[in-house]
Amino acid sequence: MRIIGIAKYTFKEASRKKIFFVVGLFFLILMVCSQFMEVISPEDRIKLMVRLSIAGMTLFGLISAVFLAATSLPKEVENKQIYTTMTKPLSRWGFLLGKAMGVISVIALLLFIMAGLCMIFAYFVEGSIGLNFFKAVMMLFFKLTLMVFITVMGTTFLSFSVSAILSLFIFFVGHMTELLEDIVKLIALRGEEIPGLWERMVRASIELFARAFPDFRVFSASDFVINQIAIPFLYMRNAFFYALIYILISFAIASLVFKHRQFT
Amino acid sequence: MNEIAIKTNNLTKVYKNFWGRPRVRALNRLNLEIHRGEIFGLLGPNGSGKTTAVKLLLGLLFPTYGNSRVLGAPAGDVRTYQKIGFLPEESYFYRFLNAEEILDFYGRLFGIPKKERLKKSEELINLTGLADAKKRRLGEYSKGMARRIGLAQALINDPELIFLDEPTSGMDPIGCREIKDIVLDFKRRGKTTLLCSHLLADVEDVCDRVAILHKGNLIKMGAVNDLLTIKDIIQFSIKTPSEEALSRIKTVLNKESEVVEINHPAETMEELFLETIKEADKN
Numbered sequence: 001m002r003i004i005g006i007a008k009y010t011f012k013e014a015s016r017k018k019i020f021f022v023v024g025l026f027f028l029i030l031m032v033c034s035q036f037m038e039v040i041s042p043e044d045r046i047k048l049m050v051r052l053s054i055a056g057m058t059l060f061g062l063i064s065a066v067f068l069a070a071t072s073l074p075k076e077v078e079n080k081q082i083y084t085t086m087t088k089p090l091s092r093w094g095f096l097l098g099k100a101m102g103v104i105s106v107i108a109l110l111l112f113i114m115a116g117l118c119m120i121f122a123y124f125v126e127g128s129i130g131l132n133f134f135k136a137v138m139m140l141f142f143k144l145t146l147m148v149f150i151t152v153m154g155t156t157f158l159s160f161s162v163s164a165i166l167s168l169f170i171f172f173v174g175h176m177t178e179l180l181e182d183i184v185k186l187i188a189l190r191g192e193e194i195p196g197l198w199e200r201m202v203r204a205s206i207e208l209f210a211r212a213f214p215d216f217r218v219f220s221a222s223d224f225v226i227n228q229i230a231i232p233f234l235y236m237r238n239a240f241f242y243a244l245i246y247i248l249i250s251f252a253i254a255s256l257v258f259k260h261r262q263f264t
Numbered sequence: 265m266n267e268i269a270i271k272t273n274n275l276t277k278v279y280k281n282f283w284g285r286p287r288v289r290a291l292n293r294l295n296l297e298i299h300r301g302e303i304f305g306l307l308g309p310n311g312s313g314k315t316t317a318v319k320l321l322l323g324l325l326f327p328t329y330g331n332s333r334v335l336g337a338p339a340g341d342v343r344t345y346q347k348i349g350f351l352p353e354e355s356y357f358y359r360f361l362n363a364e365e366i367l368d369f370y371g372r373l374f375g376i377p378k379k380e381r382l383k384k385s386e387e388l389i390n391l392t393g394l395a396d397a398k399k400r401r402l403g404e405y406s407k408g409m410a411r412r413i414g415l416a417q418a419l420i421n422d423p424e425l426i427f428l429d430e431p432t433s434g435m436d437p438i439g440c441r442e443i444k445d446i447v448l449d450f451k452r453r454g455k456t457t458l459l460c461s462h463l464l465a466d467v468e469d470v471c472d473r474v475a476i477l478h479k480g481n482l483i484k485m486g487a488v489n490d491l492l493t494i495k496d497i498i499q500f501s502i503k504t505p506s507e508e509a510l511s512r513i514k515t516v517l518n519k520e521s522e523v524v525e526i527n528h529p530a531e532t533m534e535e536l537f538l539e540t541i542k543e544a545d546k547n
Contacts, residue, residue: 001372001375002372002373002375005369005372005373006373008372009358009361009369012360012361013358013360016360079356080352080354080356081356081357081358083324083350083352083356084350084352084356084357084370084414084417085373086323086324087322087323087324087345087348087350088345088370088373088374089342089343089345089346089373089374089375090342090345090373091342260326262324262325262326263319263324263325264279264319264325
């Protein structure tokens with residue numbers, strides 16, 4: 001009840017920032033623009049719409065998730081509302097969980113609005129976007145939920161701006177793990193010829209990045225949707241558990257740091 | 265009365281710089297015992313360590329040295345918060361909520377059922393005189409109104425122990441009086457209050473005992489009456505004596521001792537102000 005109380009008011013605060021209106025409007029503009037792009041057939045129009053809407057949802061969802069999660073806790077500390085909240089019978093981890101849940105519920109509603117707008121447009125171009133699209137949205141939701149927890153973790157020891165930048169950095173590195181793995185392989189090949197300390201250090205650093213940061217390709221589903229291949233349940237289940245593991249790690253670190261935080 | 269609500273043992277707080285080197289010793293070996301049912305005042309100029317002491321007792325800060333117990337549990341124990349109310353030095357609340365919503369929010373954090381929350385919120389809004397502004401966003405509140413809603417949230421759980429940090433700051437004399445009456449009523453119900461203030465009149469009016477802090481050190485502690493009584497002077501109060509009677513009293517007293525002062529007692533400025541406003545309201 002207490003954690004839900006925090007989540008409810010975090011949601012309320014975000015909604016009063018008119019975030020639903022702003023994101024909805026930008027997404028609507030994107031959908032309208034897609035109607036003016038030249039395509040060969042109505043099927044292509046649907047494909048284009050789906051591609052654009054998933055890209056739009058990822059972009060707007062990511063910005064909203066990182067911005068809301070990054071401001072949520074630091075603002076509470078900066079405005080000193082934390083003094084009254086932290087002296088109520090609520091554990092510190094419960095407070096963090098409530099904050100994260102509030103932001104996640106905002107993201108869920110945003111995705112619901114954007115998916116709904118996409119469906120309406122698909123109806124007017126006499127096409128159907130099908131169940132696969134909603135599975136892809138669900139995968140995106142897992143990804144953004146993970147981003148919320150990573151950002152909340154950052155805010156327990158960093159400022160708003162630094163934690164937002166760090167989260168975005170993790171997001172981009174998480175999409176480049178294939179590239180990083182290739183670089184490691186290349187260095188390994190070179191290392192066999194000249195096994196120097198420098199090569200080993202660079203290789204170890206890149207390997208650390210590639211392994212420590214979540215691989216966001218796990219959540220990628222747009223190719224399935226565009227090529228009209230059903231997203232397998234097993235693929236979704238693996239993505240869910242992959243996100244869950246990183247969420248638990250992020251939340252454990254966040255709780256540990258926040259437990260020892262002082263409010264001067 | 266003998267039961268202890270708050271006990272500190274050499275409570276010390278040293279703020280450190282980025283490199284971990286001591287920067288300021290905000291509180292130095294504070295030893296306090298506050299009994300249940302009393303109103304205890306922490307007095308001191310700005311920067312004397314009052315707020316640091318309160319934050320340490322509430323678990324918002326961790327001591328560098330020493331320890332403290334609040335309602336029998338170590339300071340900062342989450343379960344103890346159920347029985348504690350806290351009004352911070354400045355009222356910072358969610359600006360987008362109104363009075364009803366903020367009390368509902370804090371009531372929920374105490375796990376109070378909805379029906380009871382609504383009833384309690386209504387009572388507190390009336391008690392703190394915010395009935396006319398209960399639908400207004402807190403961002404539009406004046407400082408005095410923000411203090412009132414701050415007090416209301418501190419009382420939402422009907423606490424056993426309440427921490428009030430500068431409760432009357434930014435309030436007009438009527439508001440100050442109302443807050444003091446609430447604190448006195450709180451005492452009548454057997455509750456404990458720790459009041460921090462640099463406004464001496466507030467502390468004098470309501471506190472049973474006080475501690476004076478200066479630069480983080482406890483420099484004086486005791487019952488208010490004991491500390492303020494000038495023991496070698498006695499004051500008589502006589503209602504409208506005749507000139508002759510007064511002259512005879514003076515003669516007798518002068519024979520035995522030195523008469524320091526004979527004058528008419530004066531009202532305090534607060535009493536005068538409250539009476540004048542009351543009269544004006546009547547007319």
